[in-house]
Amino acid sequence: MNKNIKIALGAIYLIILVAFLYFLFSKFDTSRIGDFSYYKNIQINLDEMIGKNLIINLFLFSFFSIIWVVLLGFGSPLLILSGLLFGKWIGTIISTISISLGALSLYIIASYFFKDLVNQILKERFEKYIERFQKNEFYYFFAFRFAGGLGIPFFLQNVLPVVFKMKNFNYFLASFFGFIPGFFIWNTIGSGINKFVKEADEFNFISLILSREIYLPLLIFIVLILASLAVKKKFFND
Numbered sequence: 001m002n003k004n005i006k007i008a009l010g011a012i013y014l015i016i017l018v019a020f021l022y023f024l025f026s027k028f029d030t031s032r033i034g035d036f037s038y039y040k041n042i043q044i045n046l047d048e049m050i051g052k053n054l055i056i057n058l059f060l061f062s063f064f065s066i067i068w069v070v071l072l073g074f075g076s077p078l079l080i081l082s083g084l085l086f087g088k089w090i091g092t093i094i095s096t097i098s099i100s101l102g103a104l105s106l107y108i109i110a111s112y113f114f115k116d117l118v119n120q121i122l123k124e125r126f127e128k129y130i131e132r133f134q135k136n137e138f139y140y141f142f143a144f145r146f147a148g149g150l151g152i153p154f155f156l157q158n159v160l161p162v163v164f165k166m167k168n169f170n171y172f173l174a175s176f177f178g179f180i181p182g183f184f185i186w187n188t189i190g191s192g193i194n195k196f197v198k199e200a201d202e203f204n205f206i207s208l209i210l211s212r213e214i215y216l217p218l219l220i221f222i223v224l225i226l227a228s229l230a231v232k233k234k235f236f237n238d
Contacts, residue, residue: 012071043084043197050085061085062098069102070109072155079183083190091187092180099183100176103158107171110159118162126163133164138174141166145178148225181224188217 050057065078078099082091110118123130133140141161144150149157161171192213 016067016071043194046085047194047198057085058090058094062094062101065095065098066102066105069099069155069158070106072106075099075154076186079186080190080193083187083192084194085190087194088184088188088191091190092184095187096176096179096183100172100179103175104168104172106155106158107161107166108168110162114159115162118159122156122160123163126160130164133161133166137161137164137166138170141171141174142178145175146181146227148182182221185217185221185224189214192217 061082065082068078069075079091079095082095085091086094129140144157144160152160195213
């Protein structure tokens with residue numbers, strides 16, 4: 001049964017990914033791929049479309065994000081996209097809620113159907129943390145999320161608490177609050193790219209990086225990495 005479920009999830013993931021990529025590239029005029037003004041027009045049209053149907057587009061983005069995370073998709077592209085589409089504030093809120101729900105859904109599925117597999121892959125590596133996690137699972141998982149998952153791939157981060165038998169409510173809250181700092185930075189970068197595309201006359205990578213909307217969140221991101229290292233040392237190093 002587990003094998004059939006994995007095959008089904010993989011097939012659904014590929015179908016969604018192919019459909020999304022087809023929809024995305026079908027909207028592009030490949031003859032203008034090097035024309036920066038083309039991207040300016042796309043961004044302006046996106047802003048108009050989002051503004052006219054904000055609630056519907058938030059719902060569609062949230063639904064897509066939840067399914068994307070459940071099907072083992074990466075988180076970073078969603079964060080850049082939410083910043084591009086909704087700005088740093090609304091983008092941070094909708095992406096944090098959606099990805100937290102998607103991660104919780106994946107965790108529940110993994111707990112029911114892939115518990116033995118998750119334990120086989122991860123339990124030995126994290127066995128020394130089981131006792132301390134079970135004593136204070138919210139704070140340790142919050143620290144884990146805040147620390148960027150200690151470099152573990154995102155989909156494995158989402159199923160790791162299966163090893164600790166974590167409560168669903170604590171899982172969601174720890175994920176939600178632990179995600180906020182990093183998600184805000186990525187959404188700010190997405191929002192900065194949006195502003196650069198609309199205001200610049202031509203694309204210049206150096207100008208993009210040196211724009212305040214980009215270099216400032218990158219500097220904050222470096223600070224966050226240093227803070228994450230401190231959290232890792234305090235909570236996860238013996």
